[in-house]
Amino acid sequence: MAEENVVQGLADDARVLVANREWALALAALTALHPADLADLVLELDDEGQRELLDRLPTDISAQLFAYAQDDDELRELIRGVGFADLAAVLEEAEDDVAADVIQQLEPSEQQETLAALDRGDEVAELLQYNEETAGGLMTRGFVALPEETTVQEAIAYLRVVQPAAERAYYVYVLDDEERLTGVVSIRDLIVSAPGTRLDEITQRDFHAVTTGTDQEAAARILQRYNLMALPVVDHEGHLQGVMSADDLIDVLEEEATEDMYRMVGLTEDGEKVFSPVGQSVRRRLPWMLVNVITALVASLTVSLFDATLARATVLAAFMPMVAGQGGNAGTQTATIAVRSMALGDLHVSDLFRAVRKESLVGIANGAAIGVVGGLVSFAWERNTALSLVLGAALFLNIVAATLGGVLIPLGLKSIKVDPALAANIFVTTITDVMGFLFFLGLASLAIDQIA
């Protein structure tokens, strides 16, 4: 049993051996590691170390590393380490979908060269035609498919011969005379059925399938909803093209959650990691900050409308952050719930009316509570009744508006086919700033004689 500390110890020993370039011992230790752990170790090395190590690893082990790379950056690092000259030999040992992911990272001319060098080049090339974010782009072609009239005994004999990888062997797909998918037989059904049974007697015809063009998130949600281990992917005529497995699904869902989180705060491009190079991080964070210079100017303009009011009572400036901040909280809380609920399939554009009704009530309740508390606290501090009333009213109005904005902005973005997460927080906080200043300074202008 792999206790986590034993794994850690083995990996640490291997690290020391690699650092000392004791290759014979290092290779023995490294090949005992799980490829996921080995991939981590390789990716920690500097460029030269990666090259030296990958030069020495057997091609079948290098091929497995590609399967455990977590993103395109890591794939590219491994490609550099293996070197283009040896890449085709390594990919020969990888599964088709992994090979396609790797080749996707190359320049077009290198792609052609690599595909030409691969025995299964045509099959890999077919996978390359699909958009990366669809079921076609994620599926593997390593499935087991048999005709309907096959018997259980024949199917088992077939499996003994082809020895499919363990994680591909959960289902046998059943095809009709025209090679269309008609059903699914789980390997457990094979085991529990009498040897002479024909597959069409035990095949489950009421199964789920997606087409190659299905969006990866939609496909992942089907796998998740029906607790499936694998999902067949067919073309428009129903011919089986590949299979998406539950472990692909997990990566898709994690990636989509990260993407939503990042987009909400205006991080562009996908997959910034905490130790991405500084230049990359700047490019990913700066664009929305620049947009925000412009949106912040709208807030500045709003405040400048009330220059005369502020001149009479500079105390108003001290409470501006509270009005804006509480609106920002209420808005981003609601937007976060709305964006996540849309991602999980619990909120749709058609729910607009119901969502607005609910959020109005929540906004009124929270606005009233914070309005009263904010008003009382400011009274305790400034003893200015008019100021406290204006502040309480502005808090109330801004929280109601922000709560509504928090659900309307994501729904609005979705209805015009823009990702609802996209910079939701930046839009929401700009609007809550502007509205908050309008409410607060506008009301204060009306009551300025009582406040000043």
Added chain:
Amino acid sequence: MAEENVVQGLADDARVLVANREWALALAALTALHPADLADLVLELDDEGQRELLDRLPTDISAQLFAYAQDDDELRELIRGVGFADLAAVLEEAEDDVAADVIQQLEPSEQQETLAALDRGDEVAELLQYNEETAGGLMTRGFVALPEETTVQEAIAYLRVVQPAAERAYYVYVLDDEERLTGVVSIRDLIVSAPGTRLDEITQRDFHAVTTGTDQEAAARILQRYNLMALPVVDHEGHLQGVMSADDLIDVLEEEATEDMYRMVGLTEDGEKVFSPVGQSVRRRLPWMLVNVITALVASLTVSLFDATLARATVLAAFMPMVAGQGGNAGTQTATIAVRSMALGDLHVSDLFRAVRKESLVGIANGAAIGVVGGLVSFAWERNTALSLVLGAALFLNIVAATLGGVLIPLGLKSIKVDPALAANIFVTTITDVMGFLFFLGLASLAIDQIA
């Protein structure tokens, strides 16, 4: 093949039949639905409709609905619909882990009564002792375990007799004389091995396992990292207690992502959904807004320190939102990356120095860019050189401080064992408000003769 529109059509027909109380036809349509779709349909009904329908559904189908409930709220709704009197009969048909999840929702006295009524009450009671958020709380006891000396032929014969549920039959767990887990054999290995082979000849001894007390997220990460379909759960002596499967893992990871997103914006308790009752939503959102009244007062106090400066140049008030807002963006962007990276295992407290060094550079680059742009834009508007220089400098300083705060606050929370996501955005924006006003109004005070 279940095309999604066919499923939709069938579900819609069933909805109409249920609405018209045409029970005989409705039941025929409903029992043809996948339990996941049926659960959705049942949960849409009002209390009375749920009672009427669940009264008529066969107990084995009602039992499946519990397996597809997505959270505790939905479980409680189904419990009310089934009614306490019929609950034990339904749970008799459910898997142990599902029964335990249901019983967890009951009052202590009802729990005892239900457990006493169940044939497998003792086994379910054992599951109830584990914390809900551990591997013990998630595992199922529906696994297949056999002694080492069993032959492949005997194992297949055993599977034919016990007919385990399809999703539990991927692995056979191999036990030694003292019933300790010594290895795992995949069902595919059984099929491809000669009938007379003993399990201990083909068992994979280098497998991953967790203990009952392992945190659910840590267990989920192991399943994900090593692309496993199931993970055995053992006690401290290595006895197999249960199995966590990949579909549990998906739910755990989705739940953790939602929790992090929600906590970052100060949503307390887990699992608010977009259509949770208004009262619940208010209770979940209000607490941090109340905390924020206090934190906002610190910002107000900061501004009030510069009352005299503001009185001489009210134009300063117009640019306060830009300084605070840009700091807020920079801080929440960084905090989001930090929180997500910690959740995915890419950032640890020990990385503090490296993270601070990187974020300093990013903050300086973004701060310089936004400082220059903000300064230029304000100059185009106000033609006040001193104001633009002060604004640019304040933007620069606040973005640097906010970027550092965005990584230091989550790391700091983690180092004192508080969830790093907890209200990260609320802390970050408060600090960026306060710092921003200090920088901007502080510098403005020094240059007030040039600005006013």
